Amino acid sequence: MSKLHEAAPHESGLRHTDGRALYVDDMPMPAGGLVASVLVSPHAHARILRRDATAARAIAGVEAILFADDIPGSNLIGPIVHDEALLADHEVHAVGQSVALVVADSLATCRAASEAIEIDYEPLPAILNVRDAIEAGSFLTEPHCIRRGDPDTALQGAALRLSGEYDNGGQDHFYLETQAALAIPEENGNLKLLSSTQHPSEVQSMAAAVLGLGRNRVTCEVPRMGGAFGGKESQATQYACLAALGAMHTGRAVKLWLNRDQDMLWTGNRHPFHSRYEAGFDAEGRLLAFKVRIWSDGGWSQDLSGPVLDRALFHLDNAYFIPHLEFEGRAARTNLAPNTAFRGFGGPQGMLVVEDALNRAAERLGIDPAEIRRRNYYGDAPRDTTPYGQVITDCRLARIHDELTSSADYRARQEAIDTFNQGSRWVKRALGFGPVKFGISFTASMLNQAGALVLVYADGTVQLNHGGTEMGQGLHSKMLTICSHELGVPSESVRVMHTATDKVPNTSATAASSGSDLNGEAVREACKAIRERLRPIAAGLLGLEGAGDDLDFADGHIGQEGGPSLPFAQVSQEAWLRQISLSATGYYRTPDIAYDRDAGRGKPFHYFAYGSAITEVEVHGLTGEFRVTRVDILHDAGDSLVPTIDIGQVEGGYIQGLGWLTTEELVWDSAGALVTHSPSTYKIPAVGDAPVDFRVALLTDARQQDVIHGSKAVGEPPLMLAISAVTALRQAILAFASPGFDLHFPVPATPEAVLRAVEAARRSGVEATDRSPENGELRSHGSSGHSDNGSAARSASASDESTSSSSPESSAAPPSPTTTTPDTP
């Protein structure tokens, strides 16, 4: 029995641990089932001159080799804009783009057939990173701009003015279960798809379009996913559609499962971003003005790059009020796999920029990194309005700040660390503080809707269907808890069904942290409808006609609190006898949200989630290796629906963010092929990378208005808590440096990147001893109130990572550091 707001296990926990939890690849193959593989482009950009599968088709066991021409319906798919060829026709735009589908009796036969397919390519020039794309004017989207006040004037008057560039790397989702789909032909030309997808409705609608069928002819079912993290929001669709194509062509079941290397090589990642900024602060470290331009590497097709870029812009402020600002962003087009949704959805990339500016300002002004953040938090009017005009009514940042710095003993530990560092030559420790404010809702407002279907059987047992998918995040556990609460039945008598498009239609992806908020309300609505039908029946049986409204549903009974009651099963049976429907749908839409993209104004978010982290690191100055030794987190999950589930989301999100910011490094070769395409070369955190001392708490007494049972979304926000580790690493690296060293420190902070920074920091110490007074670090933020970027110090820093190409739009862009003209008097 799981109760609202109380600890509960994961609803599939026991099945996970005894091997009986089934995933798509575990599903029994129907008789005569076949397997498929995809022949992909070896070129980052090329024209297809000739395709010939004659020899391949002659191989025993090969059932079909399919090209673009073999698609009966539309060859174009895509989550928003349908710009992605399911099978390349005349041109390929990235290594790993699908060119042919091979269907055979075994994967070995598929491999042999793939080798026998002849494709002639004419290689074309390719763009392989975002800086080159900017230079070439290669974009997927038009600029999106958000402005407020007069940033140029405010910058002129700022006591401290910083300009900089910031780059972040991508991140492979590395869900443990790779992309998988099983397509099963049904009678009359219909099709059933089992897919590991966050978005069964998109799989259904795209497969129907590819096959030229009405959507009612295709069903998509999701048993569960072995992790997704955004990587199966749009990118499961392609492989499900290919399985569907193979099944319809052969009339037999077809399974398409990617192995790890294929999954990593062919599918997209978290977007790398390149950003340029100019920030102005007052002498106390308050942000006065912030001009930022960001560019994401979208890969070769639209996918979700537009909304990812939007969310990055919406989170350039993170937790901070900025009076004057100009944010502009654009998704660049490169010849890499389409980058896609990944937990945080651009938010993390946006936050990194303002956090970098705050770190540098704190270092220059000698302000504690936590304190400079506190001074900049949103607060009471007029410091309560976001760059896009949404008023923040429930800001919990200051409260979290105070509670966390106190519980984590921040100040005393900071002093102990300073003492340690003074006596330690090779190892330095540091603390980093990082707050998060994250907007909750799909920023495309129409997606904020959900449905549910609750079936009560005459014995009182319940089947629960809802539109959300289970990828490990515990959505089913929460929906089970809500359903059990609403109907007052034990959770053991509620069965959560596989997510399926023939139960709940037209669903949105389980994404944007919104799964519980949206589906939870829909489940509640459905349960409410059933309750309303059962109440009068129970009242009649109890002889309490007219008192129906007072009846409670609890502990498997319906009745008056402390008074007479009847078992839920008995009332259900009676309802059937009286010919009363025992099934109901529920539906929910988020009220009052809208955003005008052209104006850069609106209320895109229903509310904000908050949290803060304090990360302690130990950096080894000879190798650049480091450990995260302790993490303290206080996170706002509202009145958590199931606290044990939410704690798991916070811990897992933090470590996933830590991986992105530290050891997870994607490396491509000069031809645009990913080199780090398996766990032997791409290093997600292992158990030893998690802090031994990991203290996670949820904010108490934190009821959120107008959200299911006072809870808050928790899927994405905790990932960004890991940015505190970057702040901590900076502080530790600076402990190797002499004062005034201007550290340029992009992510991922691999041991190599850390050692580069430490070596530069050490050299700054050597050079500082004979530095002339003109270059002294205090000079630049003296009485004039103007400051340059510390170009002398930067040239001594990791200069090979701070080089920049000149921008084609340099007149509009904030100056890059290498082109900054010092504004020092």
Next chain:
Amino acid sequence: MDPIRFQLNGRPIVVEDIPPTTTVLQYVRSTGATGTKEGCAEGDCGACSVVVLDHDAGGQPRYRAINSCLLFLPMVHGKQVFTVEGLTQDGEPHPVQSALVDRLGSQCGYCTPGVVMSMFEACYRDDLDQDWKVDDQMCGNLCRCTGYRPIREATHAIAGQQPDDSFSAALAATAPSSMALHYEAAGHRYQCPDSWSELWDAMDRAPEARFIVGATDLALTVTKRFQPLTDLISLEALPGMDGIERNESSWTFGAAVKLSDLEAATEQDLPPIARMLRFFASRQIKNRATVGGNLCNASPIGDMAPILMALGATLHLRSRDGTRSVPMDSFFLDYRETAMGPGEVLAMVEVPLPDPAARIGAYKVSKRRELDISAVCAGCFVLLDEGGLVSTIRLAYGGMAATTSRAQATEAALLGQPWTEDSIEAAIPHLDADFVPIDDHRGSAWYRGTVAKNLLRGFFWETQGEPVVGLSDRPSGTVVLREGP
């Protein structure tokens, strides 16, 4: 021709007609037991972990968690294999399952079967006496969801519990069984001789055969590159190949000693080797990978070679004609090329007992601390004469060139010099002459070159003081002294 016989979750299995390079993972999934997952097919994620009841170098029965994606069926001949489906007894979850469920140690559940099997080994181990060893036990199981805290806590809760159950009983009752096998199927041959004379005969029968023992690297030929290995001779069952002995002048390790056994044997008395093994690989890999395999593979980033070179090890090669010895530092001829001739196998590694006055360091630096391939790996050995001058110095590096090799110019610059910071700093530039480092995604040439120099610095400073306890918790390149310089 013998069939492969083993027990799977207590039921006898006989395999006769499928290729010997079929993995245990492929086999168990084909039987409908789909709990065991393929997450990477290269032993780097652990989702495929199963447990094999095996015997250690001392003949003691052990449960060993193993990556079933790299485990060919003939390798479990005569053994008991357990998968996640086999743990629930009479409808009751095993304590490791309950420990994980109670702490929400699973989210998506895909890594979980492997996590459960690694925890299962932990449950029946009797040597998990330090916190870091629990991490080491679990570092071969990647989880993308939980952030590991609940998995770590659950493992701590069950480590060494050895409940009074059928698994403990099986452990106590099992005697080593013969692995001898001559298996042929589908145009493939797998021979596992259990005497040296049979080995020579097998080699005569199959002159083109590849030698195989743990297969943690060779299996990738099949599982990642999809190339056949049609003719294999396993050295796993040869007498003396899995022994660890120490006499008055040296240690000897059979070439087929599993690294987890070597780690346990050297922890107290030859800590530089144990320290390298601490960072070598996951438990599952160390439970199959062998000393000989790591050396004969001749990879420039094989982690055993630098420390064995620094310790002045000798390799004993055996052939039908007898035995010959090759110094460790003459063994590698070129990239993946060794001094072993045709008809020779590596039988034994001999490590002279170090002079008690010698200072020895072993370092491995990689992008991720656990279960990663080295950017740079180093073994350092220094002995001073009575006047405080360097009388013996061996500095061996991996990841810096086509083979693991000694830094000859740097060593020459230090020999006969006082062991001081000035001498070290004067010698360090010679490393640029000794090596032109590899430059790849694991580390740039700059990084490798800089780290190589810094590790020598770090080694020097480590010799100047007593390293703090708890060093195993930290990266191997850590220099923390009780009393800092």
